[in-house]
Amino acid sequence: KNQVEQSPQSLIILEGKNCTLQCNYTVSPFSNLRWYKQDTGRGPVSLTIMTFSENTKSNGRYTATLDADTKQSSLHITASQLSDSASYICVVSASGGSYIPTFGRGTSLIVHP
Amino acid sequence: DADVTQTPRNRITKTGKRIMLECSQTKGHDRMYWYRQDPGLGLRLIYYSFDVKDINKGEISDGYSVSRQAQAKFSLSLESAIPNQTALYFCATSDPTGLVYNEQFFGPGTRLTVL
Numbered sequence: 752k753n754q755v756e757q758s759p760q761s762l763i764i765l766e767g768k769n770c771t772l773q774c775n776y777t778v779s780p781f782s783n784l785r786w787y788k789q790d791t792g793r794g795p796v797s798l799t800i801m802t803f804s805e806n807t808k809s810n811g812r813y814t815a816t817l818d819a820d821t822k823q824s825s826l827h828i829t830a831s832q833l834s835d836s837a838s839y840i841c842v843v844s845a846s847g848g849s850y851i852p853t854f855g856r857g858t859s860l861i862v863h864p
Numbered sequence: 865d866a867d868v869t870q871t872p873r874n875r876i877t878k879t880g881k882r883i884m885l886e887c888s889q890t891k892g893h894d895r896m897y898w899y900r901q902d903p904g905l906g907l908r909l910i911y912y913s914f915d916v917k918d919i920n921k922g923e924i925s926d927g928y929s930v931s932r933q934a935q936a937k938f939s940l941s942l943e944s945a946i947p948n949q950t951a952l953y954f955c956a957t958s959d960p961t962g963l964v965y966n967e968q969f970f971g972p973g974t975r976l977t978v979l
Contacts, residue, residue, distance in 0.1 A: 760904075782977035787966065794868075794954050794970025795907075840906065844966055851922075852966065 753778040754843040755843050755855035762862045768831055772858045774841030782846035786826045789838040789857070797826050798826070798839075828860075836862045867891045868971035876977045883942040885974050887955030895958045896931060896938040897968065898922075900951040907954065913938055945978040952976075968976050 755776045762839040764770050776784070783802045787795035799808045801824070806816050812835075814827045828835055841855040868889045877883055887896065899911040899922075909922030911930040919930060927949060929938045944950055954972040 761895070766887065783966075792973065793930055794956070795968075797967050800967065842968075852968070854907045856904065859894065 753843070753845065753853045755790060755841055755853050757839075757841050757855040757858050759858060760856070761859040761861070763863060764831055766831060766833060766862050766864050770828050770860065771844070772826045772828075772839050772841075772860070773815045774843075774854070774855055776822050776824070776841070776843045776855075778822075778843040778845050778853050780846045781819060781822075782825050784815075784817055784844075784846045785842045786813070786824075786854075787840040787842060789840060791837070795838075795840055833862050835864060836860060866955055868955060868969055870953075870971040870974050872974060873972065875976045876979065878979050879943055879946055881978075883945050883976065885940045885953055885955075885976070887938045887940070887969075887971055889936050889955075889969075890943050891955045891957050891959070891960045891969060892935075893957035893969070894931070894935060897956040897958070898928075898938065898940045899954045899956065900924065900949075901954060901973075902951050910940065942976075942978075945976075947978045950976060950978045951966065 758773045785800045786798045789795040801817040812829045817824045838857040838859050840857040842852045844852040872887045888915045894915045897912045899907040901907050913932045929941045956968040958966050958968045960966045
């Protein structure tokens, strides 16, 4: 069964600090991995996407990494801001078939001033 | 995302009532999805549709039904609502072609409370 596990479940940091969120998956055969940001009460929005051949991708202060051999990804947030407070969801899609992605449960990040 | 709209945004209803949640999109995508989100459980897929004539069950379809009235419209119905269907419901669309690699675009959500 395809699964996506995220850690930690929740995280509290001070504004200006860096943090790293983790994602492990068992989806096979792998097609791509996305990180979504979900602000409270809103729908998720895609931050980054990585395919099998990519091992790092940046979007401003967000940097995602992918190790397809160990089936792990991380999302690093640099110089956190209050607006980074949100849930971050790792989503992995398999190749072929129906392309229905598998969602992780998300990491809830709170940035305190 | 204004390209995907959901109505109503909030709904309070009673056990046993029939409820319909509606989703419309202007992105021109063929694929549409309904998810529910519960605290600590993440997003779970209820139903999905790859085109007007294609409807598929997701992992938690029991107690729900859907209708794809047109490419742009996908409705979710709760035939007889029960309290454990209280949740945040999201509609999403996607286009599996090209460079977007099946990125999903979500609506603003419908908060449903069943008393």
